[in-house]
Structure formats: structure tokens, C-alpha cells
Amino acid sequence: xxxxxxxxxxxxxxxxxxxxxxxxxxxxxxxxxxxxxxxxxxxxxxxxxxxxxxxxxxxxxxxxxxxxxxxxxxxxxxxxxxxxxxxxxxxxxxxxxxxxxxxxxxxxxxxxxxxxxxxxxxxxxxxxxxxxxxxxxxxxxxxxxxxxxxxxxxxxxxxxxxxxxxxxxxxxxxxxxxxxx
Numbered sequence: 001x002x003x004x005x006x007x008x009x010x011x012x013x014x015x016x017x018x019x020x021x022x023x024x025x026x027x028x029x030x031x032x033x034x035x036x037x038x039x040x041x042x043x044x045x046x047x048x049x050x051x052x053x054x055x056x057x058x059x060x061x062x063x064x065x066x067x068x069x070x071x072x073x074x075x076x077x078x079x080x081x082x083x084x085x086x087x088x089x090x091x092x093x094x095x096x097x098x099x100x101x102x103x104x105x106x107x108x109x110x111x112x113x114x115x116x117x118x119x120x121x122x123x124x125x126x127x128x129x130x131x132x133x134x135x136x137x138x139x140x141x142x143x144x145x146x147x148x149x150x151x152x153x154x155x156x157x158x159x160x161x162x163x164x165x166x167x168x169x170x171x172x173x174x175x176x177x178x179x180x181x
Contacts, residue, residue: 009081
């Protein structure tokens with residue numbers, strides 16, 4: 001079970017962070033427009049590996065039967081490993097890019113607000129909030145848990161759905177050995 005969590009979690013976390021970094025590279029500094037929808041779509045798609053990992057464990061190691069609790073725990077373990085790889089990848093990216101992300105991100109938000117017609121005291125408040133965000137983000141004790149919490153709730157939901165579905169051995173039953181359909 002630990003091996004499955006490590007393998008599937010490492011693969012998922014690596015694919016997700018790799019895709020995110022690639023997305024930033026082709027976005028050419030525009031890191032806020034549409035990024036969240038893209039990012040969470042990638043997470044949902046790639047974290048379907050939780051389902052695959054739990055099903056593999058159920059079928060190969062447990063004779064095709066798994067209870068909800070153990071299935072959920074395995075899904076959460078895969079999610080945790082994926083989150084750890086995501087955080088490590090993000091921290092590496094930040095280090096290599098001289099931590100430019102937060103400056104580009106906050107500048108993009110401020111510019112989008114200006115373009116939307118926000119001005120005066122309201123804009124000053126947004127600028128002040130973005131400066132606070134940059135200060136907080138500079139602290140890895142703040143940044144790393146925030147980064148982990150970007151991915152883990154998605155993994156939690158996929159784990160719950162996977163555990164609920166796969167506790168029923170009739171859902172995606174194991175293929176018969178020797179069956180070539």
C-alpha cells in the first residue's frame with residue numbers, strides 16, 4: 001500500500017507541477033488570467049490516478065474487495081505524496097525563477113483591477129493587500145502550506161469519490177486473467 005501511495009502520488013504531483021510550470025512558461029508573465037481554471041482542471045484530471053491506484057490495490061492485493069476506510073486512506077496517502085511533490089516542485093521553480101511569480105501575480109491583479117475601472121481608495125486598498133500578500137508569500141512557513149492546500153482538497157474529493165465507488169466490487173471489476181476483449 002505504501003509503494004502504491006508513493007508511486008502514484010509521485011507521478012501525479014510531478015505531472016501536475018510540470019504542467020503548471022509549462023503553463024507559466026508559455027503564458028509569458030500573464031500568470032493570473034485563466035490560470036486557476038486551467039490549474040484545477042489539470043489537478044482533477046491527473047489526480048484521477050488516485051482512483052487508478054486504489055483500484056489497483058483493491059484488485060491485485062485484496063482480491064477485488066476494499067472497504068471505504070482503507071480505500072479513503074490510500075487515496076489520502078496518494079494525495080499527500082502528490083501534494084509533497086507539488087510543493088517541492090513549486091519551491092524549486094520559485095528558486096530557479098528568482099521568486100518572480102508573486103511580483104508578476106500581484107502586478108497582474110492590480111492591473112486587471114485598474115482595467116476594470118477600480119480607482120482611488122478602493123485601488124489603494126487592493127495595492128495594500130497585494131503588498132501584504134507579497135510579504136507573507138516571501139515566508140516559506142506561510143507559502144509551503146498554502147501551496148500544499150492548493151492541491152490537497154482536490155485530492156480529498158477524488159479520494160472520497162474513489163473510495164465510495166470502489167468499495168463496491170461490481171464497480172470496474174478486475175479483468176479476468178487471459179481475457180483479451
